[in-house]
Ligand code: 4AD
């Protein structure tokens with residue numbers, strides 16, 4: 001008799017005798033002198049019902065078991081006469097491995113809690129139905145990302161977390177330093193190994209190298225792996241990076257995190273239309289995989305979080321994404337007659353109210369908006385012949401807004417130089433080099449994993465789409 005997951009017991013393992021380990025969701029005593037214990041081990045949405053008979057030697061102890069206790073149960077699998085499950089385990093032994101100090105104050109005792117409250121107990125929320133389901137779905141998305149790319153000939157490239165450049169040019173950088181920043185901006189090395197620097201001078205100007213800390217230069221947490229993945233694209237043809245990214249944007253919204261995971265494919269000998277095709281095929285494959293692997297978790301999201309969540313994904317898998325030129329999108333918004341808070345005008349970025357209108361009202365599904373004004377987009381995006389737009393692409397979805405941002409890259413050195421300052425040219429000499437040695441049209445996008453989790457689960461706040469959210473004024477746990 002080996003140990004079994006709750007999932008394997010419920011799915012009908014052939015072993016008549018099993019050992020199951022997990023955490024108690026609830027326990028109740030029935031009139032006939034039994035205890036019913038619901039156990040979950042994270043392997044699936046459903047709990048396993050364990051029936052403990054009063055004849056068990058430690059029955060006195062069993063009736064004290066409450067939510068949160070860790071137990072190991074041995075017993076026989078039987079057809080369950082009760083409603084709600086096909087199988088149950090009739091216990092021959094119930095061993096308490098970890099008790100709960102005070103059942104009265106167990107922070108997630110069985111009742112409904114608000115998501116706001118559960119964020120304050122992020123160490124215990126994975127034991128709830130909702131956060132167990134999110135963790136499983138998030139895992140399947142991540143696995144499906146790797147499977148999709150692997151099956152389609154992409155190479156996973158691990159780009160650095162510590163970087164010297166601001167890929168997006170938005171200046172939302174977290175500085176990486178060993179300097180003691182408590183010394184009122186004077187900058188003091190806290191580790192002697194760090195470049196041999198002692199006390200640094202005041203900020204400003206360009207201090208000598210040894211005063212610039214560990215790396216001998218300013219360094220930051222990456223906002224995107226794109227610039228580092230492009231060189232691999234121009235050697236391996238189809239690549240992607242998938243890792244944590246960091247943005248110090250002070251937007252305290254339900255769509256922004258300071259630390260989030262980004263999936264960034266990059267394809268060579270490809271243009272913007274090829275990229276939009278990739279994005280669409282890729283998203284559909286992820287949605288299909290979640291629907292296939294998680295009927296129970298998705299049914300829970302449908303019943304408790306968002307009634308349309310399954311139907312929405314099924315429709316998306318079967319339909320074609322609407323593709324709109326930015327200019328067309330602006331015309332549609334202007335003609336909508338909606339009283340938007342932010343004005344709609346050619347040359348301005350689309351706000352989330354505009355994105356929501358396009359996806360929810362106009363298209364009733366995902367929309368790919370292409371060819372944005374060049375002045376609102378990053379320097380690396382390829383200039384279109386009209387002189388005023390770039391080959392940029394955003395994928396927008398109902399409820400969430402932008403989940404993908406990408407572009408065809410500027411592969412012509414002169415055109416790239418025209419969009420770089422001298423300082424950036426010096427900094428990114430190696431990025432320019434790629435345009436000197438075997439440059440080809442190429443394109444890539446970034447997909448925010450947490451925004452994708454929101455869309456797939458119907459959850460509302462991005463802080464619930466990642467185990468430990470980092471947002472302004474909050475980095476607990
Ligand atoms: O549109 P963004 O800024 O694009 C880039 O970073 C490109 N360098 C990607 C590329 O072409 N390889 O970000 C891409 C996606 C957004 O569409 C969004 O889903 C997500 O990353 N994202 C965030 N997710 C959570 N919190 C934030 N603060 C985010 N900022 C961007």
Ligand code: MG
Nearest residue numbers: 394402404405
């Ligand atoms: Mg973007």
